[in-house]
Amino acid sequence: MALRIYAPATSANISVGFDSLGAAISPIDGSLLGDVVEIDDCKTAFELESVGRFVKKLPREKEKNIVYQAYVLFSENLKLRGGKVKKLRLTLEKNMPIGSGLGSSACSIVAALVALNQFHQNPFSKMELLAMMGQLEGRVSGGVHYDNVAPSYLGGLQLMVENQGEICQPLPFFENWYWVLAYPGIKVSTAKARAILPESYSRADIVAQARYLGSFIHACHTKQEKLATAMMKDVIAEPYREKLLPNFAEIKQQCKSQGALSVGISGSGPTMYAIAPDFDTANKLSSYLENNYLQNDSGFVHICKVDKVGARELG
């Protein structure tokens, strides 16, 4: 029987945790911001079809679609442990813009691997599946990083620990926060946005980064909202990437003056995130960003909350 798996969009880095922090997000209006992969029995060994709003932005060659690569990797690993790959058809609903800073490739990877695993009665554990997700993400984005795939798969706010057999662990977060996500409609390639970062950083930057991230994590655990938002600073990526985003400094400043607790680049951009302490402020920020940050008709703004569930089967 056909199975439909949805994997939500994510906001990685959260300014203070480059490659180490990511949150799954869901619009509060109930719309689905993420990709869906349907899996079903098939007469031939394997078929892949892609549909959806952003299907035209996918690579033309089927083999370059990360969902195809997910199938190949899953099959190789299953065979290695003596399992048999079923005949199956995958249908990708490509709802997420590519190069958005909302974890578009991660949505496709997560939905595909969860669908494949469930279709085969879950031969792989969560961490085994997540390791495969990171491997695939590394192929398309210029470096293995789990801060999109982990929250999209598991939900919540995730800290990448990458130690003792665990790739990530969930962090407590501020339930009152509204995450206003504004995608301007232009593309920023993650691989390129990673390539422009320095190879090394000064001691002062490293010390500051350690203090900011350590304090942010401490503030999450001790429920100190003011300390948490004060520590959401980015010395690793934002100073080098802000030129890729239209009028970033001005937009950031305006959002702050309208009550945003924190503003920054979502993932590698061009989406910007702004955290609002309440719904009224979120609405104000949403209108401001809609009127001032969107560059064309593909752009959108969503008021979101952290998605606690992550990848899931749709009814």
Ligand SMILES: Nc1ncnc2c1ncn2[C@@H]1O[C@H](COP(=O)(O)OP(=O)(O)OP(=O)(O)O)[C@@H](O)[C@H]1O
């Ligand atoms: N199913 C897919 N979904 C998204 N990108 C795909 C897919 N299959 C292949 N790709 C390729 O992977 C690359 C993804 O680019 P990139 O990592 O910049 O996008 P992104 O995942 O939206 O970024 P971000 O993680 O910042 O949100 C592109 O080159 C794209 O053509």
Ligand SMILES: N[C@@H](CCO)C(=O)O
């Ligand atoms: N941590 C990654 C996220 C990409 O969405 C980066 O900033 O390159």
